[in-house]
Amino acid sequence: MPELPEVEGVVQALKPKMEGRTIQQVQLSEVIRFSFGEGKQCIVKQAEPDAFEMSLTQMTITKIERRAKYIFFHMRKENVPYVLVSHLGMTGAWFVVNSPEEINEAKFQKHIHATFKMADGGFLIYSDIRRFGELRFLEKIEDHTPLTKMAPEPFDEIACDYFIAQSKLPKYENKSVKEVIMDGQVISGCGNIYATEALFAQKIHPARKMNRISEKRKRALFEAIVTVLRQSINAGGSTISDYRNINGEAGSMQNRLQMYGKKMCPVCDTATSQMTIGGRTSVFCPNCQH
DNA sequence: GCGAGTTACCGGTGGC
DNA sequence: TGCCACCGGTAACTC
Numbered sequence: 001m002p003e004l005p006e007v008e009g010v011v012q013a014l015k016p017k018m019e020g021r022t023i024q025q026v027q028l029s030e031v032i033r034f035s036f037g038e039g040k041q042c043i044v045k046q047a048e049p050d051a052f053e054m055s056l057t058q059m060t061i062t063k064i065e066r067r068a069k070y071i072f073f074h075m076r077k078e079n080v081p082y083v084l085v086s087h088l089g090m091t092g093a094w095f096v097v098n099s100p101e102e103i104n105e106a107k108f109q110k111h112i113h114a115t116f117k118m119a120d121g122g123f124l125i126y127s128d129i130r131r132f133g134e135l136r137f138l139e140k141i142e143d144h145t146p147l148t149k150m151a152p153e154p155f156d157e158i159a160c161d162y163f164i165a166q167s168k169l170p171k172y173e174n175k176s177v178k179e180v181i182m183d184g185q186v187i188s189g190c191g192n193i194y195a196t197e198a199l200f201a202q203k204i205h206p207a208r209k210m211n212r213i214s215e216k217r218k219r220a221l222f223e224a225i226v227t228v229l230r231q232s233i234n235a236g237g238s239t240i241s242d243y244r245n246i247n248g249e250a251g252s253m254q255n256r257l258q259m260y261g262k263k264m265c266p267v268c269d270t271a272t273s274q275m276t277i278g279g280r281t282s283v284f285c286p287n288c289q290h
Numbered sequence: 291g292c293g294a295g296t297t298a299c300c301g302g303t304g305g306c
Numbered sequence: 307t308g309c310c311a312c313c314g315g316t317a318a319c320t321c
Contacts, residue, residue: 040299045317069315090300090314107302130300132315146317171293184316191315280314 004189005232068188089132178206179278
């Protein structure tokens, strides 16, 4: 499950290997083609498979950057800029290899969905087991509304004030804190794992209503989120089930998690509780978090 | 036009 | 061994 720190790791690894290179040929999987024929948008969004392949052919990757949990591949063809937006969903992974056979994990090998053959040799490959990821080819970011509504990067100095302001809006003030901090229009890139960790660190119950938290506590919570995201980036991300970096390696943050996926509270040894908030599983310590 | 709520997208995993 | 419910980030759709 790649979250912001995992995506950051992917981007940092992709940058030196892919920036400046030109795509010679693109090939989408049969699954994508078949799904499109069925009227579905499997991985490739708002484009016909043929048109998507053609659009990216002869495109030069100028810059790769992360925004929330999205990867932006900025590109250029005949001096016109474009961008390929990638989201890894639950199980997406990028690989930079000399040949597709180099992907040695069977389940990633089996679910290769986009193969980019580079003009100077080698391949950039997108694999996605559960196909929750997306590839979206745009002329500019503004062409896709959800991307324009995203909160600032959590490391941006205005991000905390932005969070405070958003949290006071009518549509958020009566919601649970966990739902609000996981909303990309409030804080960007805070998924279930890191929301769970930050709430535990601040001893806040995930179901507590936003308007029952003081501004001081909200600021402390925001800092806790930033801290846990930074820690995880430094640890190479959390490898929960299927995350791999572009070399197929796992991260180590999962070993440092205090609450996500835990049966016992590491502070007071009470059995943890679980409830569904905003449709997502939430783990917390009923003794420590109020 | 906007917001709230619902559905779609999936295969690996683990429990029985 | 085999079946089946469960899981989840985001967009798109409906109301």
